[in-house]
Amino acid sequence: MSILEGSNLAVATKTAFIFPGQGSQKVGMLAELAEQFSSVEATFAEASEAVGFDLWQIAQTGEGLNQTEFTQPVLLTASIALWRVWLELGGVTPKYLAGHSLGEYSALVAAGSLSLADAVKLVNLRGKLMQDAVPQGQGAMAAILGLDDAKVVELCQQASAEGKGSVEAANYNAQGQVVVAGSTAHVEAVMALAKENGAKAIALPVSVPSHCSLMKPAAEKFAEALEQTNIVMPNIPVIQNVNAEAAKDVNALRQALTAQLYQSVQWTKTLQYLQDQGVGFVAECGPGNVLSNLAKRLPNIEKALPLDTKSRMEDALNTILVAEGKIA
Incomplete structure (x- = not known):
């Protein structure tokens, strides 16, 4: 045009x-x-x-x-x-x-x-x-549903402190809906922590951990x-x-x-x-x-x-x- x-x-x-x-x-x-x-x-x-x-x-x-x-x-x-x-x-x-x-x-x-x-x-x-x-399989993303933004950030910091690698809040999509991204093991750790806190955690079918370090x-x-x-x-x-x-x-x-x-x-x-x-x-x-x-x-x-x-x-x-x- x-x-x-x-x-x-x-x-x-x-x-x-x-x-x-x-x-x-x-x-x-x-x-x-x-x-x-x-x-x-x-x-x-x-x-x-x-x-x-x-x-x-x-x-x-x-x-x-x-x-x-x-x-x-x-x-x-x-x-x-x-x-x-x-x-x-x-x-x-x-x-x-x-x-x-x-x-x-x-x-x-x-x-x-x-x-x-x-x-x-x-x-x-x-x-x-x-x-x-990020090599295939080494990064992941997951949607965390039912927690406020600050709590998701706190869980990311907790998971990141537990070993080599990191996980961060990647998409603030709506109140109570935050997507996290990072190394696969750390994303899985946040998912487990979220469920312990009464939230839903859904792994996303992506091969690239977008919007993180x-x-x-x-x-x-x-x-x-x-x-x-x-x-x-x-x-x-x-x-x-x-x-x-x-x-x-x-x-x-x-x-x-x-x-x-x-x-x-x-x-x-x-x-x-x-x-x-x-x-x-x-x-x-x-x-x-x-x-x-x-x-x-x-x-x-x-x-x-x-x-x-x-x-x-x-x-x-x-x-x-x-x-x-x-x-x-």
Whole structure:
């Protein structure tokens, strides 16, 4: 696209778009919408040309879909395809954008900060570096449900003190839902401690322990690629994972993307920030509805709407256009 991704005249006053991260992928994603909107496959073709392999085939067949280096560009492309369909149908430009982990890159493309071609190359590299940073089987992640943030941090510190290695809070997803990441033995130790404290602990089916200090070697290499990539300030504010704030300049934006690899995703604070800014409507621009389900927990979010099927897209368009006063 020659125009900025986020350029649309009807700017929203109480709508935010949120973009999902790894784990939201599913075989056959966007197939239904692709039958009606040629821009879906055109977006995948554009991204595939940039990375040199067929992202649409991976998305539709599932072959390689759960390999991090492929998952990340496929998901980003799916999110941007949905974003383009939204604009094609006359959807309003949101007041804010935010993305969970990988989804932050999707948000930056939608905001015109990164080109789609540059973004898919970056996240393909990001996935490779993350996979290479920790040998297979030596890292893990788990969701801890039913404890407050401080207690989870305390259990991580307790487990880390008991031997070589570490485990940290990786994703603050919602009140009572924190994902931990680190060396496999230490993640398992936190799971056991959590259960002793009456919580649920669920091992996540991932091969990479994201958003913890084990990713620092990957971050150092990734920073070099970011420096060589053309990035401009977003034309829609993008709320960053590491601090739940919008970047003040491009240098701060690059630093936050680097730090995001080894620091916690502050998603609870991000959603709270959006709510505090008067956002009442949230659209999840990517496969599935994981993030919209989290957003529904907030008292002032009136509607949280996924966009990944024709009926969901139509529902979100009508609901948000009415809410924003664009149609009666």
